[in-house]
Amino acid sequence: xxxxxxxxxxxxxxxxxxxxxxxxxxxxxxxxxxxxxxxxxxxxxxxxxxxxxxxxxxxxxxxxxxxxxxxxxxxxxxxxxxxxxxxxxxxxxxxxxxxxxxxxxxxxxxxxxxxxxxxxxxxxxxxxxxxxxxxxxxxxxxxxxxxxxxxxxxxxxxxxxxxxxxxxxxxxxxxxxxxxxxxxxxxxxxxxxxxxxxxxxxxxxxxxxxxxxxxxxxxxxxxxxxxxxxxxxxxxxxxxxxxxxxxxxxxxxxxxxxxxxxxxxxxxxxxxxxxxxxxxxxxxxxxxxxxxxxxxxxxxxxxxxxxx
Numbered sequence: 026x027x028x029x030x031x032x033x034x035x036x037x038x039x040x041x042x043x044x045x046x047x048x049x050x051x052x053x054x055x056x057x058x059x060x061x062x063x064x065x066x067x068x069x070x071x072x073x074x075x076x077x078x079x080x081x082x083x084x085x086x087x088x089x090x091x092x093x094x095x096x097x098x099x100x101x102x103x104x105x106x107x108x109x110x111x112x113x114x115x116x117x118x119x120x121x122x123x124x125x126x127x128x129x130x131x132x133x134x135x136x137x138x139x140x141x142x143x144x145x146x147x148x149x150x151x152x153x154x155x156x157x158x159x160x161x162x163x164x165x166x167x168x169x170x171x172x173x174x175x176x177x178x179x180x181x182x183x184x185x186x187x188x189x190x191x192x193x194x195x196x197x198x199x200x201x202x203x204x205x206x207x208x209x210x211x212x213x214x215x216x217x218x219x220x221x222x223x224x225x226x227x228x229x230x231x232x233x234x235x236x237x238x239x240x241x242x243x244x245x246x247x248x249x250x251x252x253x254x255x256x257x258x259x260x261x262x263x264x265x266x267x268x269x270x271x272x273x274x275x276x277x278x279x280x281x282x283x284x285x286x287x288x289x290x291x292x293x294x295x296x297x298x299x300x301x302x303x304x305x306x307x308x309x310x311x312x313x314x315x316x317x318x319x320x321x322x323x324x325x326x327x328x329x330x331x332x333x
Contacts, residue, residue, distance in 0.1 A: 065157050183230070248303075
């Protein structure tokens, strides 16, 4: 190896070492933790269900900001929260963090100020409250025009909150494990799906009155008509028993007129076959499936409703 090449290698090695020393000298450290927004939870909430942030905003020694992982110490929290507390956390290098958890009664949890409710910011204020709610069965479901929102806490307690009102209305228990909701075309009604088996509960609510008007025992979920308050449903026919399956009843294809509280059977099941409601085809068309029990054959069909 020539002398010139050896000198070049030595110089390059020195530069690499110098670069490493410079990097070590300039290692960035956390100089400030930006306090996180506190949580608001319902009294009696389990500590194990708290959703604490996984990262926090920090300011580094070079003046820049970034997010760093945080580890929270929840070991000293009671099993259920009955009073407001602060939880300690730690970022890297032993830097401490803290988050406040405000414990309130449910009536306080689901409200905003009277003046705020009457302002143009009412919708945003409601959304902020909803974003912090614990124990939601599913995402709060807004009406089509965003005039009101339906939500279920603890999987079975239904609430309705109208824009312009400071507090939620508690409609009450609606069954076992609610999973979704859907509003009618004009936002006058909505249904909530409940249940833990193929037989579903379709809880229909009058949003203007804040009352449950009907609970249907159906297969699947109801399908709202595109232009009127009528539901297409697969309704269990409890006059026919199918002892070899659960639920034991075949399914009729039916319409439920919410405003008149009337059921109309479109196609009736037998001990040999049943009908599954699939969708609306325009205003009067209905798409369905005919299921045969013996050979498990399925036929898809359409029927058009001619109103008097």
